[in-house]
Amino acid sequence: MEIEKDEPECLGGRRQIVMNEIGYYSLIIALLFSVYSGLTSVFGIKGKRGEVIASAENAAMCVFFFLTAASVALIYALVTRDFQVEYVWKYTSRSLPMSYTVAAFYGGQKGSLLFWAWILSIFSLIVILQNRKKNRDLLPYVNAVLMGTTFFFVILMVFEANPFEMLRHVPPDGRGLNPMLQNPGMIFHPPTIFLGYVGFTVPFAFSLAALITGHLGDVWIRTTRRWTIVSWAFLTAGNLLGMEWAYVELGWGGYWAWDPVENASFLPWLVGTAYLHSVMIQEKRNMLKIWNLVLILLTFLLTIFGTFITRSGLIASVHSFGQSSLGWMFLIFLAIVLAVSLILLTYRLPDLRSENHLDSFLSRESSFLYNNLLLVGIAFAVLWGPLFPMLSEAFRGVKITVGPPFFNGVIIPIALALLLLTGLCPLIAWRRTSVKKFFKKAFFPCILSVTGAVFLYLSGIGPSYAFVSFVLSIFVLTTFFLEFFDGTRTQRTLSGEGYLKSLWTLVAKNKRRYGGYIIHLGVVMAFVSFAGNHFNTEKQITLTKGESFKIEEYTIRFDALSNYPTANKKRSVIATLTVFDEDRRVATLFPEKSIYHGQDQPTSEVAIHSTLEEDLYVILAGHKKDMVTLKVLVNPLVAWLWIGGVVMGLGTVIVMFPNRRRQKKIKQRDLGVEKI
């Protein structure tokens, strides 16, 4: 691309500098407003002065405004390719497509800190607007916590990682975005995971506010229920998108490697999931108050820890950006949050004793409790993954990584226990279930599971974790089916409506429960897909033009090899392969090996032929004239993980769907129609 060297470029350059300066000043102003807002909201509530609190809330809105200005300034610098800005130079280049150029906003360390802070400021604004007329006793403290967290991220940028830092000269071109990041995943994975991470700050802020004010009932939990489920859904989607991205881009044949960075985002998901389940016990029975506070605190700490791991450069991976001093600041922030929360928790401990107790070990409450223990158990095992290399480096100077065998050995059995619990839970009612009732309910699912087990065994699947996973999945699916079936039948008896209408009423009447079942249906699909890993096959082979080879039921024929440059790539070598499934032509695959501009190392683009049954996964490992070396994998059931993800999303939408009756009520109240 030609660089215009006439006057408009100079004018553009001047405008770019102006925007850049505005961006940096905006950060400083946002920093000051966040301090002001945090402090005055606490003074306001202490001195019972409504006008001071109102001023603090307005200041929080200004934080949003200035962080938006800073974000716009950075995006402007990226879009106008202002390479004098170090960040733009480092992560983009003239040949980078526009979508990735904008996505580079959160592609690097400094930008992603700004992105974090910006999302948090948006969430703070929403919290303030949502609670203009409610939770007035909690809100000043909530605001203070949100502003405190914003302050931390902005101060990182102002003093340590300024995204608007200028170079002394104007480089003609940038270094370009890491080729591995040039995938549609780049556009979706980071924002979703960040929305999940940042979203958990809101329930955390409310929990601290509840601890400070001593209003420890379930008001804070109910207020943040939607925040929690939405953040959880984003975190789930973010993780799945990350897995999909790793699967199609990194080219080693799988989607999960127990990499420290993967673990870092799996951890808050695990503890967040435990929290999501245990808050239901507090809502229903007013129990487990301390446990819930501990879980949300841990979830928040782990989201910060996750950001720290991925954004501080401590651990080498596609996510990190070299060593920096940010690590210490993150650690100090984590220590402060932990200390403040623990002090508050200890102070309020006498008020947090539960008024109720478990009625029976065979009740839904107890099963939720077991679920929590298992999830937290997995979290402990996973935490060991990223911590161990750091500890071993700190104490012995050697980085020892805990590998997949450790994780698979410890986590798979616990995960299978969780799957079993998913199936048992619907059979048990809240409060108590008699053993007789329980066995009566479990009879049919058990029979079906045993039949399934025999069938699986006869079809050649020997005893293994995968076998257990399949059998348990049958059990869970049967109980879910019965739950919907019995529910619909009961509803039909009560209302006299048809089956479909009854099913509709059943789900509409209790969206949380039945939406929850749908989410778990997605989880079962994911388990089935994970079990498929057990049957992966892999072959490496060198073929000359026209030759073919066989893997499982597929025959792959090597037809052609092309080699040419593109706008974005220095060189792109693409093999053309025709795939036959037992003599029937099913696909043409194009595995690729390219060298991007500004890079020396080639990057592989895998080619995948995906069906519900299995994925044919082809990597171009090497090539010579008319000769290719291919690494081919057949990965069964992978597609079900992505389908499971979509089903989980669907379930979340059902859970979140607003209640029409409640909506009407709120509307009436707002209009002053409801006269009592």
Next chain:
Amino acid sequence: MVEHVVVIFLILGAGYFVVRPLVIPRRPDDDSSLKGDDRLKQLTLKKDRAYATIKELEFDANMGKISKEDFETLKRQYMFEAVDSLKEIDELETVKTKTTGLEEKNIERKTSALRQNKSAKKPQVFCVECGSRAALRARFCPSCGAKLAKP
């Protein structure tokens, strides 16, 4: 130069926005920021929770998940919880609207009637929320706990 002017303008605008609540006196009825209606909210939540639990228990009993005896015991327990909350809500709201002692007696009578489930024999109205019958003078729907409009 331009950037400094822009930044100064932005600071002035934001500063005005932040300082305004401090210098412009608020209308007294606008001072909602310090109202503590926590107790009332807690009670309403407790009442809603009890009603929701009873509904769920009924459904679970119909689906055969819990036995008849367990259902009766648990239902009674939650009925009492709901009635206690309703009573307290009514008291709080009566204090709010500064009604006379006569009306408080009325509440007492009605809650005890609700407790003994005698209200069904009296003249009835229908709840607009769930369609259940309620005593003519009832303030809350006995089925879903919604407030009933005064006839």
